[in-house]
Amino acid sequence: MLTQDTTQTQYYTWQNYRCAYEVYNPTNTPSGAPLLLVHPIGVGLSRQFWQRFIREFYNQGHQNQIYNPDLIGCGDSDMPAIPSTPEFEAQQLQFFIQNIIQKPVILVVQGALFPVAVELYQKVPDLIAGMVLSGPPTWSLISKDRPKWRQNLAWSIFSSLFGNxxxxxxxxxxxxxxxxxxxxxxxxxxxxxxxxxxLQKGASNMASRYAVFSFLAGFWRQDYRSKVAVIQKPVLAVMGEVASSIAKEGEQEKANERLAEYLACLPQAQGIKIPGRNVLPYESTAEFVKAMSSFVKL
Known part of the structure; x- marks a missing residue:
């Protein structure tokens, strides 16, 4: 069971942007490091992605606090017409941890937002107790650089009338x-x-398209191998048994192959497969929570 600090969404200001978040507490005394949830970016996606997970997490008896923020461009946070990058999003979360949470966290990161976690670790390694990766992206997409001109060209196309x-x-x-x-x-x-x-409610504001277009432009697709290799904290990679790539590159990669790549590069990683595909906290909620049960007791 859980209690929510307030029925109202809470806000903080970062770089003159209004940023939204929620805090959840167990009914008993919190124990373990707090969880910081990092939602995926896509049409209509926001912190609401995690609602099933949060309910199930406390139903299974866990006692960690949960912080569930909206990234800039999503949900109830401001939606500027700017291209967002993993570096930018990591700066937002850095401020959030240092000024709102004020203690080390376990990052729970959905899908292709893993590069945000990588950049965040580079900034505040002492404030990251560990990471849970839910269906991280195909390794080929984050192990080689994508030309900047292609990213910028894609952004210019998406931010045009065509994108609208x-x-x-x-x-x-x-x-x-x-x-x-x-x-x-x-x-x-x-x-x-x-x-x-x-999703439809989350996409009702047309300004939500800018975060989505930033993702589609591929600003997150870079060579992160050297940065991943220095993550000296426990990492749990949870992969769907029928995990697939949302991009054409890596479509043939199997779940076992992707998991092996991550375990080979991350110094302190463990991995597990569970039923489902690419949105495990929503599709296979109970199994996902069970898979991370021991890990969140760090």
Missing amino acids: LFYRYARTEKFLRNFSTKRLFASSDKVDSEWLNT
């Missing part, structure tokens, strides 16, 4: 259902009304 029209289509139920079924979930039955309604 594309986003209007991308937030329709038809597109969201098809994309979720083909790319995110192992079982189409799990693409339910709660998921689709949350």
Whole structure:
């Protein structure tokens, strides 16, 4: 069971941006390092992605505090018309840890936001107690640099009228259902009304497109191998049994191969596979929480 500090979303200011977050506490005395949840970026995605996980985490009896922020451009945070990068998002979370949480955290990171965790570790290694990676990206996407000109060109196209029209289509139920079924979930039955309604509500503000376009432009696709290799904290990589790549590159990579790449590069890593595909905290919530049960007692 849990209690929420307030029924109202809380806010802080960073670089003149208004940033939203929630804090959750167990009904008993908190124990273990607090969790800092890092939500995925995509059409309609925000901190609301983690609601099923939070309920299940406390239902299974865990006592860690949970901090659940919205990244700039998502949810209830400000949505400036700027290209976001992992460096920028890591700076936001650095401020959040240092000024709001004020103690070391366990990062729980969904999918291709792993580069944000890597950049954050570079900034405040002493404030990272460990990391849980949920379906991290195909290794080939974060082990080689993508030309800056390609990223900038993609951003300019997406931020044009074309991008505006594309986003209007991308937030329709038809597109969201098809994309979720083909790319995110192992079982189409799990693409339910709660998921689709949350995405449509999250994408109702057209300004939410800028964070999505930053992701699609590939600013997160760089060679992170050297930075990953110096992460001297425990890391748990949780991979879906039918994990797939959301990009054409790496589509043939199997879950076992991806997991092996991460375990080979991360100095203190362990890995596990569970049922599901790419959005494990939502599709396979109970299994995901169980997989990290021992780890969060750091």
